[in-house]
Amino acid sequence: MEPGGGDRFLRLLIERGADPAVLEATVRAARGRSEPVAALPEEETRRHARALVRGVVAALETGGPGADVLAAAERLGADRARQGVPVAAFLDGFQAGRAHLVRTLVADGRRLGVPEHLLLDGVTRVDEITTALVHRMVHAHRVAELETARTAREAHVQTLRRLLHGEPAPALAPLDPAGAYHCVVSDVSDPEVAARLEARLTAAGPGLCGLVDGRFAALVARLPVPHGDGPLLVAAPHTAPRDVAPVYELGRRALHAGTAAGLHGMRHLADLALPTVTGAEPALGRLLADALLGGLDPRDPFHRELAATALAYLDHGGRIAPTAAALHVHANTVKYRVRRLQELTGRPLIDPSAGAAVTGAANWWWALRYWLSTG
Known part of the structure; x- marks a missing residue:
């Protein structure tokens, strides 16, 4: 490149690569091209898209990919292998994201008047750098794949996958075919975090753990003491290994509901029954909101405050003091808001005289x- 040309292209790459909209579009391109990559949590793809841009920028600044950038590429390749993403599908997603980023840079460069030969030189350098990264990723993927295939662990993970997908499993070791196990599901896709969860879940007894459908899952004999922090884990009641597939699917639905509610730590599947069912029927939620909350305006902050207080009031069994403590307000404030909401809607929140008080609540x-989540 001519003097100053590289700096100009580098500035463009840094500016566009840091743009959240460009990053999200790059993530969508990668996920849209590869189904196995799309099965991973979006944050997993987003994390590696950020690493890709940072690595290319660093390589352009220094004249080539350094040891840290190449090591990051190797980690990415090894992670995808351990997550069960085939190398071809992994590369499809990577190349789709790279192509989208390059197209964006070229289009923006032309719009800003960057000479064509500078854009060509810059894109050529990006291709040289990404080719070097791809070689490292493919090598690390193959090494990790071979290492995994040679271990008994892979056999255990394959058994876990078969059981959770309802497929025949020739051997259940280390599980007892006559035993019963908790099915635990999560949205964790990072192999290092998954390894820590596995150590915690199997400390109390035998179990099968691994990344299934790109996310950490387990069948364990006993659950550890619940923690309120850490990633959300949904644990089902004891189930026979060969009957666990429908429980796994139910657990994934409950996980989605718990994530939407902002929950963390270990949660029992039964405790998430209502959010799971209601989250699966948004049309009924809208019908109920229209029927019960017609007197509220979703654009009015005070009305939203009333609705949030009423929800906390129901969550605390219609008790004023615990509701006030949870909301950090005075008990009289809770009483006023509940009364005001009932005046606006024309209905009592809890009506002990009604024959179906529980259903009404x-x-x-x-x-x-529903009203608070969509207003």
Whole structure:
């Protein structure tokens, strides 16, 4: 490149690569090209897209990919192998993201008047750098794949996958075919985090753990003491190994509901029954909100405050003091807000005289959650 040309292209790459909209579009391109990559959590793809841009920028600044950039490429390749993503599918997603980023840079460069020969030189350098990264990623992927295939662990993970997918499993070791196990699901896709979870879950007894459908899952004999922090884990009641597939699917639905509610730590599947069911029927939630909350305006901050207080009031069994403590307000404030919401809607939140008081309270809870989440 001519003097100053490299700096100009580098500045363009840094500016566009740091743009959240460009990053998200690059992530969508990678996920749209490869189904196995799309099966991973979006944050997993986003994390590696950021690393790709940072690595290319660093290589352009220094004249080539350094040891740290190449090591990051090797980690990416090894991670995908351990997550069960085939190398071809992995590269499809990588190349789709790279192509989208290059197209964006060229289009922006032309719009800003960067000479064509500088753009060509810059794209050529990006291709040289990404080719070097691809070689490292493919090598690390193959090494990790071979290492995994040679271990008994891979056999255990394959058994876990078969059981959770409802497929025949020739051998269940280390599980007892006559035993019963908790099915634990999560959204964790990072192999290092998954390894820490496995150590914690198998400390109390035998189990099968691994990345299934790109996410950490387990069958364990006993659950550890629940923690309120860390990634969300949904644990089902004891189930026979050969009957666990429908429980796994139910656990994934509950995981989605718990994630939407902002929950963390270990949660029992039964405790997430209502959010799981209501989250699967948004049309009914909208119907209930229209029927019960017609007197509220979703654009009015005060009305949203009333609805949030009413939801907390129901979550705390209609008790004023715990609701006030949870919201960090005075008890009289809770009483006023509940009374005001009932005046606006023309209905009591909890009506002990009604024949179906529990159903009525559940309908209110569902309507308020839907209204607050979509307003």
